[in-house]
Amino acid sequence: MSPPLFEVSKLSKRYGSATVVDNLSFSIAPGECLGVIGPNGAGKTTTIRMCLGLTTPDEGRISYSPPGAAAAALHMPQDALAIKAQLGIVSQFDSLDPDFSCAENLLVFGRYFGMKDAVIKARIPQLLEFASLTHKANAKLSELSGGMKRRLSLARALVNDPQLLLLDEPTTGLDPQARHLMWERLQRLVQQGKSILLTTHFMDEAERLCDRLLVLDHGQKMTEGAPRDLIARNLEPDVIEVYGEGALALVDSPIRTLAARTEVSGETVFFYTHAAKPLLAALADHPQLRTLHRPANLEDLFLKLTGRQIREDA
Known part of the structure; x- marks a missing residue:
């Protein structure tokens, strides 16, 4: 080198x-x-x-x-x-x-x-x-x-x-x-x-x-x-974003156990998982909710390491 x-x-x-x-x-x-x-x-x-x-x-x-x-x-x-x-x-x-x-x-x-x-x-x-x-x-x-x-x-x-x-x-x-x-x-x-x-x-x-x-x-x-x-080193490979009426209640429901990690931002719940299919199947029982299934990205890494709280310029 x-x-x-x-x-x-x-x-x-x-x-x-x-x-x-x-x-x-x-x-x-x-x-x-x-x-x-x-x-x-x-x-x-x-x-x-x-x-x-x-x-x-x-x-x-x-x-x-x-x-x-x-x-x-x-x-x-x-x-x-x-x-x-x-x-x-x-x-x-x-x-x-x-x-x-x-x-x-x-x-x-x-x-x-x-x-x-x-x-x-x-x-x-x-x-x-x-x-x-x-x-x-x-x-x-x-x-x-x-x-x-x-x-x-x-x-x-x-x-x-x-x-x-x-x-x-x-x-x-x-x-x-x-x-x-x-x-x-x-x-x-x-x-x-x-x-x-x-x-x-x-x-x-x-x-x-x-x-x-x-x-x-x-x-x-x-x-x-x-x-x-x-x-790959710091995150689960799949992310499922859930939002809509009743989304925040999922944080304290059995669905949470299907994810490796859960985060909340505003009215959106982020489920980080190694196996998306069981979680998506469980979410299908809540048709009033909207979901987005995507791969983990650099923004997820940034937020995991530095937090989601907005900071003023220092």
């Missing part, structure tokens, strides 16, 4: 008496997409900020090993500038300059890396093509949709040809068409050998894009692994 491109070891961050990130370790291999999921306040954004050198950890080590056997490892924060020169960043909120056109945003951003104008201008056409924005090269941001702005942010993050992309909820606020186009572009980057650290609240996005997932809660790693492996 290739050595990690990026490695975080025993990272911790506290604000007063609150521990926001607690002894967190993970690594990213070349050409790998690592997803980080967790509820609000889990420590995802603080972790990203420490990886970028914007927040200083209280303990732990962050290192970047440039491709090439002879290259020495770089460490954050002492080598912050050298590491950032090899990163691409898409934050939660667009930081594009509204006074510039799409092409000008790319040109000006490339200058921050000390790139010559001739080199940047030679890259701009392929970056705009990658973002499906060739026809908007001279358009100002006010002429772009939300999806176009997110794609331009991704193109801008690639102007320095980084080996590692840090994407903090890159598809938040996008409609389904724009999200799917963004997913296609991110998959293409991984196929080209880029590495990605992705935080997201969309479970379908995490399952579709990520080779591995890291589940965070209260700053700690709850579990880590490939999406389908995590589901």
